[in-house]
Amino acid sequence: MVDLRLAASFRRIGEEYDLRRPGFPEEAAAEVLPGPVGSVLDLGAGTGKFTELLIDRADRVIAVEPSDPMRAVLMRKLPAVDARDGSAEEIPLRAASVDAVVAAQAFHWFDRERACAEIRRVLVPQGVLGLVWNRSVPDCTWDRACSRIAHPALEPGPSALDGPSEHLPGFEGPRVVHVPWFESIGRDEYIARWLTVSSFLAADPLESARMVALIEDVLDTDPATAGRSRFTLPQVTEVFVYRSL
């Protein structure tokens, strides 16, 4: 069940999200779209961090994003993209009008049944659905510990790192690909990134400060980060590729 309060927390952020959040490796986009297509829809496109990887892979790129500040950044950065207000549950497109749909770091915010039905409606038969998440790496103890502070239950999304991958109604697949990558990140930048995560966006100032203190404590005590102002952050981009039936 989606926590709508957390999902709506992105309605208050745009520029800061774009500044703080990481992008995605090209290889992740190449796994979803190995060759050029006519049209692709990025659903829950945010500020366009994955959308920008689609531009050279499709004649027409459409981005659907419900948050006004997120969409405003996307429109400024990527003027060639057809950016539209909308949601995964009500996609503002005609039936069978796109060859592929992508959702990066976003599918866990959708009402799954309704979103899958809508995605199938707008996709051509045998159209591609690519779901993408940047995830913490299991053996990076400090980043995993910080993830648990932000997401006490589980990191969002159906991680194949934690179990079998999920079947989606009306789709075949998935084919699962893991793309590992590294990022050099300053301690302050790393902490500021957490402030763009839904649980921080939705928290009151006291709760947010409590979570920041816990993250600082992890960074002060883990041998890989203690006493350092810059870290190497390993990440893995998980890509799930489905086809509509």
Ligand SMILES: C[S@@+](CC[C@H](N)C(=O)[O-])C[C@H]1O[C@@H](n2cnc3c(N)ncnc32)[C@H](O)[C@@H]1O
């Ligand atoms: C973590 S951000 C990911 C943004 C972007 N795809 C990226 O990778 O940077 C999640 C996005 O999903 C959007 N979102 C939340 N609920 C949604 C829904 N029901 N339909 C479409 N987008 C939704 C949010 O507004 C937010 O921009």
